[in-house]
Amino acid sequence: MTKSPKLSGFLKPGSVVEFLQDNEAHIAWVLEESAGRLRLLTRTRREVKLPDSRLLPWSGPDYPAGATREEIGHRLEALETRRREIMAEVNPLELWDMAQGEVERAPIEWFATLLWQEPGVNELAALGRALIAAKTHFKFQPPDFEIHPADKVEARLSKDREAKEREGVVNAGHALFVALWNRVKSGQPPMPPGTRDLPEARIPDDEVLERLHEVLLAQVAGRSGSGGEFDALAKFWESLKKSLPDVPHLALQLAQAWGILPPHHNYLLDEAGYAWGDGWSADFFAEIDAQLARFDELAALAEKNGEFDPTPFVSIDAATTRDIDDAFFVGPAELPDGSQGFRCAIALARPTLAWDFGGRLDREVMGRVTSLYLPEGSGHMMPERLGTGLFSLTQGQAKPALVAEFLLDGRGEVVSAAPRLAWVTITRNIAYPDAQAALNADSDPHLSLALALSRLLLERRLEHGAVVIDRPEPVVELEGEPNDLRVRIETREASPDAELLVSEFMILANCGLARWASEAGVPLLHRTQNIALPPSATGVFRDPLDIARVVKLLAPPALECTPRRHAALACEAYATCTSPIRRYVDFLNMAQVQEYLATGAPRLDLAGLEALIPTLSARIQEVGQIQRFRPRYWKLVYLLQHKREPFPAVLVDDQGPYPTLALPDMQLQVRLPRNMLGDKAHPGMAVTILFGRIDPLTNELKVLEAREAD
Template identity: 40%
Template sequence: MASHIVQNPSAGCIVKFMQGNEPQIAWVMEEQKGKLRLFLPNRRETTLSPSRILPWAGPSYPATQSKDAVVELLNRHRERRERLASEVAPMELWEMAQGEMERAPAEWFAELGYTSPDADAVAACGRALLQCKTHFRFQPPEFEIYDAATVESRRQAEEAARVREAMVCGGADWFRRLWEARIGRHPAPDASTAPEEPVRGRLEKMLRARMRDPETVEDEALWKQVTKGLPDDPHLALLLAMTWGLVPEHYNFWLDRADYESGTAWEEPLESETQELIRAVEEGGSLPPAEDTVFISIDSATTRDIDDAFCIASAADGGWDVEVALACPAWFWNFDSALGKAVFHRATSIYLPEGNCHMMPEALGEGAFSLFEGQARPALVVGAHVAPDGTLGEGSFRFSTIKVAKNLNYPDCEAALDGVENAASPFVESLRLAAAMSDRRLASRVEHGAVIIERPEIDFELEGEGADITVKLRPYPAAPRAQLLVAELMVVANAVLAEWAVKNDVPLLFRTQDVAVPREYAGVWKSAPDIARVVRILVAASLDVVPRPHAGMGLSAYSPVTSPLRRFTDLVNEAQLLSVLTRGSVRWSREELSDMLMHLSIRLEAAGQVQRFRPRYWKYLYIQQQARAHGDECCWKAEVAEENDMWVSVSLPEVQLGLRGKRSLFGEKVFPGQELHVRLGKVNPLRNEAVILDVREC
């Protein structure tokens, strides 16, 4: 054993004890009533229980030393012990001891490094082992030696604690500087001055997690610490991330919340399967039988995912024979493949002012399956007879390979109906027949209780990039007849499919709105008061596997199938119909569709939030930019939609937004339909909020 180690220290012995998580050196002056009176290097005295003395007391000196001599001795031993402790390698001691011993005193470890360790060497070794908490645990008078698994676990815990401490200190300071830059107190800090890894990565991960879900409880305590003193804003993480440069200004966080990837990077792992489908269409060997029916399509001029076309003819009874050709990816689709599962997860295409996010890879949805003129494409052809009074006859269905004769756009078709010569003129007779049919179908649906809400569409134009984006809004080019005829053709196809499914007990996904609508609410409504009135009695349409009425459509059943390139529900229904017609059996039972719908509804709701809230963001940003450009004189035309004793709701036709203001702002004489001018303030695009500050009569 080491020399000069004292088991029961008495007067004149040098000892150590723990204080403030550090071993302190002292001189035993005397023992009083079972306690030791100690003299410290700073010439102060203290009294301790012998149990607090570390088990490497010594050496001992004559108790008659002067205080100056004691101070000199203590300092000499302390300096030597600190020097020796710096030379101790705890990891090497653990390597030698691990597996050999479960516990050992400091003297045993000291003897591994020294032939005859004295008290200073033992104390130095004990000090080093005390600091190595990942490998040793001090249980007086011995050190427990952890096994390798415990060491690794404690090392990870220690690293996590170190990172956490660094995050609390460095993260809080970094976030504070980002926020101050955000509100304009000073320029944005250079990203190179951000905390070092792994703190930087942890902070970034935390911000991204809270952009996706502000209510997440992950790292909740840590988040509160690093954002202490910052505003309690639900979009704080997004604002900090934009200032940091992790995401661009005007970042679409709604896509993150929907777990919906924009761009085309998601397509890359699916390239092989995508190319196989493209080759199958191009080679044509497995396509359905070809036909030469003359179909035309009508879409926006920029549309590339063309999933419907039609032909129409006069019927002998004065009605119309209609055929709607629909893109048919279902002919080749493998729902269980990686591509099939990825498209299922996306569930729908999302159309935004800054760009479109497609449900399918662009090479398919805007390529191989899209109904481009002159290109052979697999198609589902839905046929139906529409009687002169708009009554819909029984549907027919076939799968064919078609070539669309012409891809037309809405403005050209509208102009052709007005007699203007353009690209749509050769098909004007079909357009006129379709327009007449659509008028009668709409009237028939209204007679059956349909509630139609019409609002002008807004066309967005975004100029610039990042923080310099400027929003411009303008009314979408009006083409009411062309748009109505396409809409009614789609309703015809979806309605006859639903009726066929009900009659033949074929499980499909149905869109329902099963609510009682008073007869006086049926009609086409355009004014703000009328829209506010009818919206109150309508519930949102939903998907179901059980056919129920769709009150808003005025139909007893409605099963979407007309957008298989853009909506997964339509692709599923198309595949179910294909299975019944070609194999004589359903692909999915009603129970299997119900199971599918559980996940599909969640995905559609998430994507629906993106589609609802993101365009509103740009509208509110437009309002904000106009206010900054024109100051207090910036007013907006408004139409009173409804009013009560507390609030007045108005519609802003220029931006197609509804706002609510305090009744006191509007005066006593306010009524639905009244036209006013309002001045707005506290515009927050992220929250889709603006406050009515002032109201003026027109």
């Protein structure tokens, strides 16, 4: 395709030309031409100077030189009007359809022959303007027009649609967001759920309304940068929030003010992508039904083969616990050397019975990674039909279990440990207060013997350097309607002996199974804390000052496949298996042991198990933030509701400009400026404090006043 000749040398005073400015064609009259430089008069009577290379590749008509400026203006106006009329009749998309596949680029004259038999200069100019405006289909590469291929056109059209949609949403939504923020600032109550818009900011378009909802919810979930649709929503948000203050959780506050999200909405769940409740399991009914059917088949087979274990196991849990994953039996035993000791059998729920690893349900459960227990309720790792139903060790029902069998000597030292697969029937599910009452009255010989063994186990662990933190556990309870919730905090009724019994048996099971697996060559996921602790860190610590001192010495446990020491527990190896209904790490370890006992080989080799650690560790950290920070949120709500009341505290760290206070009854810590405490401040000093600014949403807690307690 030959290029059109350059205009230089064909122009003279009186010629009509067009040039491009701000992506628009402007008509002009040549007043003077010299060596490729032009002095032009535009339709708006403005003189401009530019090189002829700036002209568009069409010119004419040519008029005699010497016309007055008024005459020039009239002629340019008439030409402009005519060219706009012709341009309105041109459909560049039809022209693109005709040109597709014919050529990749062409001059304006070639395109004009597709529309007219004898196109004149007005037709050329009008067509050129139309093609310049159709940027999605053509690209002006002087002096020709490049014809975009179909895939590029679709990409450009999609981008244009997105830009137009964004403009519509932003124009409508900005005023609404400003009005909502004004409600937040002024302390007005949130709009009722289902509110469409506000009187001062109407949203007539349903699609725009839905888009605004999506934008806010995506920001609450922190999904920006996740790619695809979330990136598009992030662009909306960047435009919508202009002129609004840069404050934490702005989108959440707007959504709550609008009534889209309730007060006290748990945004941490959204950020972690953790579906609350059990509604998520509806997508897996087929897989769950298959589990139930397989369970019945295997239960019938176990009964036929006489595989039911007659051991009278009992469990101890909170009265509200529905996902019961451990039970125990303790009895006297004669050891191989003829001495007397203990038999301790710990039955662990076995949800891995017929699990489809790698299936849809498994991937979802792995993504949930752990159950959550929050003041507003529980979120279970497994579907409730399985976790709190089918596999929960409820009394009087035959359930599959992994039984960890231990023989221990009279001092509580482990003589032997071996796991076995079984079906068990729990004799009793006992609540902590009831178990404690029985222990206090010494009315249950089995529980009394179990307590005696648990005390020996603790003594042996302390001998090996264990760190035991014993502090009150505050119970956070919520009362009232969502818009008027009251928080109540009470110290949980203590059941020290029953709690000691359960905790020591769980440590025994996890340590014992870890050592057995190491000797048998079964790779497991271990919790390790391979650090050296000074002798002063060993013991049972109850005083807030001592607890703060010891906690500083501890490092967070690591997840790894190599069995190493867990310093705080005083275990040479520690692999959690005792909560397979609640934690996916325990679930995987259970599957490793089950497969080895059934076939002689673990389900995953060492490399396969290690490959899971990065994903599991990251997900545990992400979901664990919810369990860590959400109870603290409610504690701060409680403090806000009791803002004018004094609270007892203890100075646990006086180092630096901001000493640390502990509130033992609430298990909170707060820092304050040193000058608030005076010159006599010292670790262990009892303090009474009043709080100033409290913002549960931003985790802000500031002390207004502090004085030494009487």
